Structure formats: C-alpha cells, structure tokens
Amino acid sequence: MRFILDRNTWQEIYGSISKNKIRTMITVIGVLWGIFIYIALSGAAKGMDNGFEQQFETVAMNSLFAWAQNTSMPYEGFKTGRQLQLKLADASVLKNRIPEIQYVAPRNVRGFFGSEPAIVGRGQKSSSYTVYGDFPEYTKIATKKIYDNGRFINKEDIEQARKVCVIGERTEKELFEKDESPIGAYVKVDNVNFQVVGVHKFVPGGGFETDGDIFIPFSTYKKLYNTGEDVGWFSLAAYDDADVMKVEEDVKAVLKNIHRVHPEDERAFGSFNLGEIFNKVMGFSKGITFLSLVVGIATILAGIIGIGNILLISVKERTKELGIRRALGATPREVRSQIILESVFLTMIAGVVGVILGAGVLSLINRFTQDIDFPYTNPTVPIPYVLGALALMVILGTLIGLIPAQRAVSIRPIDALREE
Structure with a gap:
C-alpha cells in the first residue's frame, strides 16, 4: 500500500x-x-x-384478446362463411376448461369497430363518445387509474344493472365546469341518465382506451342496447407461469368446440396475444x-x-x-x-x-x-x-x-x- x-x-x-x-x-x-x-x-x-x-404498465403482460369472425370451412352441416357470435356463457366455459386462465372479462363497445358512437350529454353540452360495457374483472387485466374520490364498476353494479358510469378526463372537461366535481352528478348516455361514480386518468401508452371513453356495467349495456347475451370480445389474462401461446391455442380450441367450428378452421376466431408480443x-x-x-x-x-x-x-x-x-x-x-x-x-x-x-x-x-x-x-x-x-x-x-x-x-x- x-x-x-x-x-x-x-x-x-x-x-x-x-x-x-x-x-x-x-x-x-x-x-x-x-x-x-x-x-x-x-x-x-x-x-x-x-x-x-x-x-x-396498465395491461397484464400475459394477456390476450379473442373475438369471433366468419368460418372458412364447412362443418357438421354448416356452410362456409357462417358469422359467429361470442356469448356470455362462453366465459365460464373458458375459465372451467382452461386452468391456466386467471381472469376472463367479456366486453362490448359502442363507437368502435364500425359501430355508431354514443351521444353523451349534460345540460346543453353533448358530444359523441365510445361507451364500453364491462365487468369489474377487466381492471385485473387492464388497470384503470381512477381519481381518489371515485371508483370503477363493481359487482353490485353488475348484479343490479345500475345506471352508473366511469368517464374519462377529457369527458369531464368537456361536460363539466372547471371547478365542478363530476362524482355523483348525472350525464345522459343516449338519452338515459347515468350517475358518474368515477373519472379515469389518462396514461400515455398505458392502455388501449382514450381519455374520453366511458365505462358502464355490462348488464346495463345489455339492456341499453338490447344486445342480449352477445359479447364483442373476451379480454383474458393467464397466470404468470403459464405459456401464453398455449393458452391462446386452447382458447380457440374451446371456442371452436362450443360454436361447432371445424378444429382446423384458423379464420373462425381472431386473437391478439399481447403476452407473445411482449x-x-x-x-x-x-x-x-x-x-x-x-x-x-x-x-x-x-x-x-x-x-x-x-x-x-x-x-x-x-x-x-x-x-x-x-x-x-x-x-x-x-x-x-x-x-x-x-x-x-x-x-x-x-x-x-x-x-x-x-x-x-x-x-x-x-x-x-x-x-x-x-x-x-x-x-x-x-x-x-x-x-x-x-x-x-x-x-x-x-x-x-x-x-x-x-x-x-x-x-x-x-x-x-x-x-x-
């Protein structure tokens, strides 16, 4: 030294x-x-x-999304080109048959995928917005950041088909005064009064929705737009140790079985595997x-x-x-x-x-x-x-x-x- x-x-x-x-x-x-x-x-x-x-950061890294399309192969008497439709009961079947799935969230939307947007207004103010019908489980797959004095849709909202909604930051700015609290206030969604229970924060790049989207209970959406048991698509999240690619294959296989689709028909159901991309x-x-x-x-x-x-x-x-x-x-x-x-x-x-x-x-x-x-x-x-x-x-x-x-x-x- x-x-x-x-x-x-x-x-x-x-x-x-x-x-x-x-x-x-x-x-x-x-x-x-x-x-x-x-x-x-x-x-x-x-x-x-x-x-x-x-x-x-707000979307589960082992998540995937599945939706119905048209068949490309005849099967069990059904012709090619049959339009398929997911049903609410499919969610329970998927959860029971595929143990690697942690959460399943059926979703519907108005104002997206070519559908007309909803007209949402308050007083003399109104505009077009995208409205989602959701279950509470959705926040387990894609976290929504809600302002402190608000909340997202809960189980009671679904069971009672409550007319409640969660609005976005932009929606709040466009429909409410600057110093006015939206929590507890009412807005009209396609001429039906909904009570605002939460305002979700916008996270740049943090999810797929925008700062103007509105979320209502799935059961309420079903009554409002008369969609019955139809589901637009499923958002799913697998357990951390699961093979997301295998889960995606299993989901499609189960859906093909439920809806009587040829096992080798690759066009019947579409999917987007976020876990695979990640x-x-x-x-x-x-x-x-x-x-x-x-x-x-x-x-x-x-x-x-x-x-x-x-x-x-x-x-x-x-x-x-x-x-x-x-x-x-x-x-x-x-x-x-x-x-x-x-x-x-x-x-x-x-x-x-x-x-x-x-x-x-x-x-x-x-x-x-x-x-x-x-x-x-x-x-x-x-x-x-x-x-x-x-x-x-x-x-x-x-x-x-x-x-x-x-x-x-x-x-x-x-x-x-x-x-x-």
Missing part, C-alpha cells in the same frame, strides 16, 4: 507514459472504445425495456444486452492486450533504467508492482473515460427520444453493471501487466547495464 501511495512511484509511471504519448493514447482508446460500446448498447437496450414496460420484445432486448456484453468484452480485451504490448515495448526501452534500479537495491517485487500498476492505471483511466462518454451519449439519446412516438425511455445502465465492468478491467489489466512485469524482473542487473 505504501508503494502505491509513494509519490516517486507515480512520477515514474508518468515519466514512462509520457515518453511516447501518441502510442499510449492510441492504445488507451482501444480499451476506452470497448467500455463505451458496452455502456451505450446496454443502456440503449435498457431504454427499450423501460419503454415497453411503460407502454404496457416476450418477443423482451427477448430482442435481452439479445441486444448480451450482444453489447460480448462486443464490449471483446473490444476491451483487445485494448488491454494492446496495453500489455506497449508495456513490453516500454520494458525493452527501459532495460538500462531497470538495471540501474535493480543494482541500487530495488527488489523484483517492487519492479513487478511498478509495471502492473502502470497497466492497471492505464486500464482504469480508459474505463472511467469510456463510462463518462457512454453516460453522455445515453443522456443525449434520452433527451432526443422524449418526444417521439416510440416506446423508449430512460436508457441507463445499472450501477452494479458499471462497477462490474470496471472490476473486470482491473482484473484483466493486472493479468496482462504480469507479462511485461515478469519480463522486467527476469532482466539481470549486469546485463541491463550493458544495454545501449
């Missing part, structure tokens, strides 16, 4: 490095570039992770992270080998100097420590500068991607990863420094003094 803190030690290191500054700088840049690539690529991959997690995105992001690690370590290793190279050249050029030090009493341990310390010092300088440059580039990327319509946010590298990379560089710098250090201590003082 005393040797490391000795001023003369660092003077000798500086003198050795400054003898050929350009050569040293070029070699250090090789190590610097490696840690820079690692920080930049790992941070960029983390930014993608953060972006997609934010994009899906897994692909996460897999791609992990691939980028792994690639950055491989490329970064390979580049760092190449640079460190370069440092070992210039130290071997330095030892050759300083043969006489080392001989004099040995003749004056310097021990092999002191000479070896001197060379290894030079190697670690150069490696650490390169590493720290590379980390700073990488962090600067990530900061610029974050600044320029804040306002773009792409799931990307806060590209960073966890501190343990950075410290781990620097620790690896110290270890490699020490190991590579052993080669020229051993070369230095193997020189006999008498032979060194004869060198010209």
Whole structure:
C-alpha cells in the first residue's frame, strides 16, 4: 500500500507514459472504445425495456384478446362463411376448461369497430363518445387509474344493472365546469341518465382506451342496447407461469368446440396475444444486452492486450533504467508492482473515460427520444453493471501487466547495464 501511495512511484509511471504519448493514447482508446460500446448498447437496450414496460404498465403482460369472425370451412352441416357470435356463457366455459386462465372479462363497445358512437350529454353540452360495457374483472387485466374520490364498476353494479358510469378526463372537461366535481352528478348516455361514480386518468401508452371513453356495467349495456347475451370480445389474462401461446391455442380450441367450428378452421376466431408480443420484445432486448456484453468484452480485451504490448515495448526501452534500479537495491517485487500498476492505471483511466462518454451519449439519446412516438425511455445502465465492468478491467489489466512485469524482473542487473 505504501508503494502505491509513494509519490516517486507515480512520477515514474508518468515519466514512462509520457515518453511516447501518441502510442499510449492510441492504445488507451482501444480499451476506452470497448467500455463505451458496452455502456451505450446496454443502456440503449435498457431504454427499450423501460419503454415497453411503460407502454404496457396498465395491461397484464400475459394477456390476450379473442373475438369471433366468419368460418372458412364447412362443418357438421354448416356452410362456409357462417358469422359467429361470442356469448356470455362462453366465459365460464373458458375459465372451467382452461386452468391456466386467471381472469376472463367479456366486453362490448359502442363507437368502435364500425359501430355508431354514443351521444353523451349534460345540460346543453353533448358530444359523441365510445361507451364500453364491462365487468369489474377487466381492471385485473387492464388497470384503470381512477381519481381518489371515485371508483370503477363493481359487482353490485353488475348484479343490479345500475345506471352508473366511469368517464374519462377529457369527458369531464368537456361536460363539466372547471371547478365542478363530476362524482355523483348525472350525464345522459343516449338519452338515459347515468350517475358518474368515477373519472379515469389518462396514461400515455398505458392502455388501449382514450381519455374520453366511458365505462358502464355490462348488464346495463345489455339492456341499453338490447344486445342480449352477445359479447364483442373476451379480454383474458393467464397466470404468470403459464405459456401464453398455449393458452391462446386452447382458447380457440374451446371456442371452436362450443360454436361447432371445424378444429382446423384458423379464420373462425381472431386473437391478439399481447403476452407473445411482449416476450418477443423482451427477448430482442435481452439479445441486444448480451450482444453489447460480448462486443464490449471483446473490444476491451483487445485494448488491454494492446496495453500489455506497449508495456513490453516500454520494458525493452527501459532495460538500462531497470538495471540501474535493480543494482541500487530495488527488489523484483517492487519492479513487478511498478509495471502492473502502470497497466492497471492505464486500464482504469480508459474505463472511467469510456463510462463518462457512454453516460453522455445515453443522456443525449434520452433527451432526443422524449418526444417521439416510440416506446423508449430512460436508457441507463445499472450501477452494479458499471462497477462490474470496471472490476473486470482491473482484473484483466493486472493479468496482462504480469507479462511485461515478469519480463522486467527476469532482466539481470549486469546485463541491463550493458544495454545501449
């Protein structure tokens, strides 16, 4: 420790490095570039992770959606092109037959998929809005952020077919005065009075609805629009340990069985598997992270080998100097420590500068991607990863420094003094 803190030690290191500054700088840049690539690529991959997690933060990552379409194959006397219709009872069948399903939420909508929007008004104000008929289970699949003094649809609303609704932030601004509380007030949905029980917050990229959508109980929707037992589509969420791809296949198989559809008819039911998409995105992001690690370590290793190279050249050029030090009493341990310390010092300088440059580039990327319509946010590298990379560089710098250090201590003082 005393040797490391000795001023003369660092003077000798500086003198050795400054003898050929350009050569040293070029070699250090090789190590610097490696840690820079690692920080930049790992941070960029983390930014993608953060972006997609934010994009899906209010939607279960193992969720999927299923709806009915037209058949494309004849089956059991039914002709091709039969229009299928999901029913409310299908939800119970799916839940009972597929144990991997955690939640099933039947949904209906007016003002979407080509249907006419609902006219919602209050007093002299009115406008067109999308109205959803939902069950409370829907919030288990796609979380709705409700203002503190409000709530979402509950079980009693469904059982009693209450005329209650949850409106969006934009709906509140358009139908209510600035300082007026909408909770407990009434709005007309297609000329039927509904009491407002909640206002849902709008989360950018956080779901599929907008800030103007209105939610009412599924049972009330059924009476209001005379939809009977018809369901527009199912929102489903599987358990965390379930294979979402397998669940999707099972859901379609069960629906085909219920509605007497040919087992090989792939067009009868449509689906959108959010879990599959999320897994692909996460897999791609992990691939980028792994690639950055491989490329970064390979580049760092190449640079460190370069440092070992210039130290071997330095030892050759300083043969006489080392001989004099040995003749004056310097021990092999002191000479070896001197060379290894030079190697670690150069490696650490390169590493720290590379980390700073990488962090600067990530900061610029974050600044320029804040306002773009792409799931990307806060590209960073966890501190343990950075410290781990620097620790690896110290270890490699020490190991590579052993080669020229051993070369230095193997020189006999008498032979060194004869060198010209």
